[in-house]
Amino acid sequence: MSSYFSDISRRSFLGCSAGALVATSFPFAHSLAAAPAPRRIILDCDTGVDDAIAILLALRSPELKVEAVTAVSGNVPLALTLPNTLRMVEIAGRSDVPVAGGAALPLVRQLITASYVHGENGLGGAEFPEPKLKPFGETAVQLIGRIVRSNPGEITIVGVGPLTNVALALKSDPLLAQQIKEIVVMGGSLTGGNITPSAEFNFYVDPEAARIVFDSGVPVTMVGLNVTQKVLLGEQQISMLESAKTPVSQAAAKILRSTIEHIGKGRGITAKTMAMHDPLTVAHLIDPTILTLKDYYVQIETSGEFSAGESVAYEYPRARASAPMSVGSAGPEVRAADVKPNAKVAVAVDPDKFFNLLMPRLTAAS
Numbered sequence: 406m407s408s409y410f411s412d413i414s415r416r417s418f419l420g421c422s423a424g425a426l427v428a429t430s431f432p433f434a435h436s437l438a439a440a441p442a443p444r445r446i447i448l449d450c451d452t453g454v455d456d457a458i459a460i461l462l463a464l465r466s467p468e469l470k471v472e473a474v475t476a477v478s479g480n481v482p483l484a485l486t487l488p489n490t491l492r493m494v495e496i497a498g499r500s501d502v503p504v505a506g507g508a509a510l511p512l513v514r515q516l517i518t519a520s521y522v523h524g525e526n527g528l529g530g531a532e533f534p535e536p537k538l539k540p541f542g543e544t545a546v547q548l549i550g551r552i553v554r555s556n557p558g559e560i561t562i563v564g565v566g567p568l569t570n571v572a573l574a575l576k577s578d579p580l581l582a583q584q585i586k587e588i589v590v591m592g593g594s595l596t597g598g599n600i601t602p603s604a605e606f607n608f609y610v611d612p613e614a615a616r617i618v619f620d621s622g623v624p625v626t627m628v629g630l631n632v633t634q635k636v637l638l639g640e641q642q643i644s645m646l647e648s649a650k651t652p653v654s655q656a657a658a659k660i661l662r663s664t665i666e667h668i669g670k671g672r673g674i675t676a677k678t679m680a681m682h683d684p685l686t687v688a689h690l691i692d693p694t695i696l697t698l699k700d701y702y703v704q705i706e707t708s709g710e711f712s713a714g715e716s717v718a719y720e721y722p723r724a725r726a727s728a729p730m731s732v733g734s735a736g737p738e739v740r741a742a743d744v745k746p747n748a749k750v751a752v753a754v755d756p757d758k759f760f761n762l763l764m765p766r767l768t769a770a771s
């Protein structure tokens with residue numbers, strides 16, 4: 406593990422982060438250039454352990470203005486991801502942020518969950534009281550559509566679960582795509598899957614939804630397993646969270662400790678770390694230097710018998726479809742000359758930079 410842990414302190418956080426710039430510059434605002442306006446996001450989650458940490462990170466980051474958090478089925482069914490999302494928003498002290506429930510099932514497939522990682526309750530078995538916060542009076546699709554339409558070109562959608570809600574929003578209004586600033590997704594991989602050899606979990610659960618998103622014409626950023634599996638949180642960070650004794654740090658520590666024990670039990674091993682897939686995706690929006698992005702042409706496999714949900718990523722401008730059948734219709738040909746990059750794909754990550762951002766945000770007193 407890197408040395409980031411010993412390097413950071415609240416002081417260094419306050420000294421370095423843009424959040425601190427906002428906070429500490431206020432009394433001298435007249436003499437400093439204005440801080441950039443926060444990036445406006447809707448966070449769509451299948452909460453989920455790493456989703457929970459991603460929600461806490463987003464809501465504790467002044468560089469982001471979280472307009473809504475929406476829930477979808479994935480790691481566990483919607484009946485659990487929605488209350489888990491409400492809990493996290495409440496624990497972050499941000500009950501002002503609307504939370505809406507969305508799709509209970511993928512577009513055309515049966516729901517496959519990941520309770521083997523996230524526990525039966527989606528929070529690694531860590532128990533929390535029922536949330537007091539209630540879901541907003543609109544569905545996720547209605548809420549996403551309304552916020553985007555009222556703020557054309559302003560809203561980034563951050564999808565860290567199966568993309569069912571996002572795809573349904575795009576399908577429900579053909580004009581919506583051109584009003585979304587960007588869609589940033591945790592999903593896919595340049596280096597093979599985590600639920601099948603081909604597919605990453607979020608795209609495996611709803612490949613058709615992922616395909617709609619990549620084909621939508623909205624600028625897409627894909628943060629896949631090839632980078633997220635390099636940001637591994639373990640004992641060092643959990644102890645740090647436990648010592649901080651704030652509601653956010655205590656909740657995060659409780660979820661993470663319980664999950665690592667749960668993963669180990671399920672496999673008959675002592676698990677030591679857990680990848681911070683979703684928090685890394687949120688962190689990219691706070692500090693874009695954590696990830697290196699490259700232009701790709703990405704297609705999502707939807708018809709493969711064994712490979713549905715695979716992100717077939719061509720380093721632009723190369724592209725080639727499967728060989729046409731010798732009988733029947735050959736189908737459309739894909740030629741390099743015809744394709745345009747449709748996504749920026751994360752190809753490298755600086756794990757130290759990521760943890761130097763994440764930990765102070767989760768442990769700061771307020």
Ligand code: BDR
Binds near residue numbers: 453454456480591
């Ligand atoms: C993704 O799948 C989920 O289990 C995680 O929350 C993450 O979004 C990683 O494949």
Ligand code: CA
Binds near residue numbers: 450451480565683
């Ligand atoms: Ca997730």
